[in-house]
Amino acid sequence: MNEVRTLANGIRQQQKRAVARGLTWIERGAPSGQELVRDLFSDAGRAHVIGITGAPGVGKSTLVNRLALALRTRERKVGILAVDPSSPFSGGAILGDRIRMQDSVMDEGVFMRSLATRGHLGGLSRATFGAVTLMDAAGYDVILIETVGAGQSEVEIMQLAHSTVVVLAPGLGDDIQAIKAGILEIGQVFVVNKADHDGADHSVRAIRGMLTLGMEHLAWFPPIVKTVADRGDGVDELVKAVESHWGYLRDSGQLDQMRRGQTAHLIELALQDWVKFALNDAQKAPDWEAMRDQVRSGIRDAGDAANAIIQRRITCH
């Protein structure tokens, strides 16, 4: 049996070592990782994928830790993927989400992996998509994804999660920031964390006020849950809210529609990869400088050069 099949079998048996190594392969972005995802794909499709997003420091990791513990008491196996930004200067990263997850990650039914964005924009890393398929195939019932601390462009999570939880904290104008940033549009559940601080009720009212503008007619109206994540307050209510959203998605047929949209996004990502590889090849080719000079001096236009690069990639692969 080849290496990919052996690893895939270990993953299906939920062997932690195999899961960890498989995630590394996927992160490497090499053909072996793609082959692995392809092999596992038929075993995926059962997990409930939940995104946890919100500004830096609102308590996402602390909440993920509590969610994982609460889901374990309900006998769910939990996979966690936590994304932190890579440095644009060195390419390195400090991945610190695990600090807040120490209580849950030692549980046999929890697997947690930190991912760096590695230049991918949108709040996730490129590998997060394949990583979800892997964890799903490994039999994790719920997959929690913590995005990088979100601003206005970190909304790719909606292309991956079934339920997106937007976390806010009172004070600091966070609620207003979120409304301006457009992050309210992506949430199916809202959390006002740090409810032990002043202003939590105000935040709840502000969010509800924004949501009711034009959303009353929707079949799913996003619940707003107050939590104190470091104490665990409100976490049961949050679990109920995301589970009821999962039930809604399945009963209403929305899940299928969502999957179609997300599949289109996967194709888009794969196409972007392809273009990146093509450009890489082109820049290494002996005629790259000549091609660039031709475009610069107007002998050739950029679109024509792009065409030539694509043609070459097609014939070489």
Place this chain on the structure above:
Amino acid sequence: MIRVLVAKPGLDGHDRGAKVIARALRDAGMEVVYTGLHQTPEQIVDAALQEDVDVLALSILSGAHPTLVPRIMELIRDNDLTDVLVLLGGIIPNDDVKAMLAAGVAEVFGPGTDTNDIVKCIRERVKTHE
């Protein structure tokens, strides 16, 4: 991409040194998982396993390395993680260095080590897969 777990086992009161190392490794282009203070050997090795790191960098100031390090190395063997490069930093008396190396630590770095030396050591010893 080289992945490193920077871990602080035991009861040390602060983690300034560990954070300096973590930042230096990040600035050298590595991905550094940092797990905070007061980690048990079990937690550290479990994190190394799940994060599939190439390097485990331990920082111990408390003097508890004679018990903590052999226990960590034992767990590393039990979990079949012997490929992981284990480095030890902090306050390790010269007399103990030999025992630490014998336990399976690849290199010991004393206080005041130039972080560039640690980076260099990792780059030389980790066979990257890319």
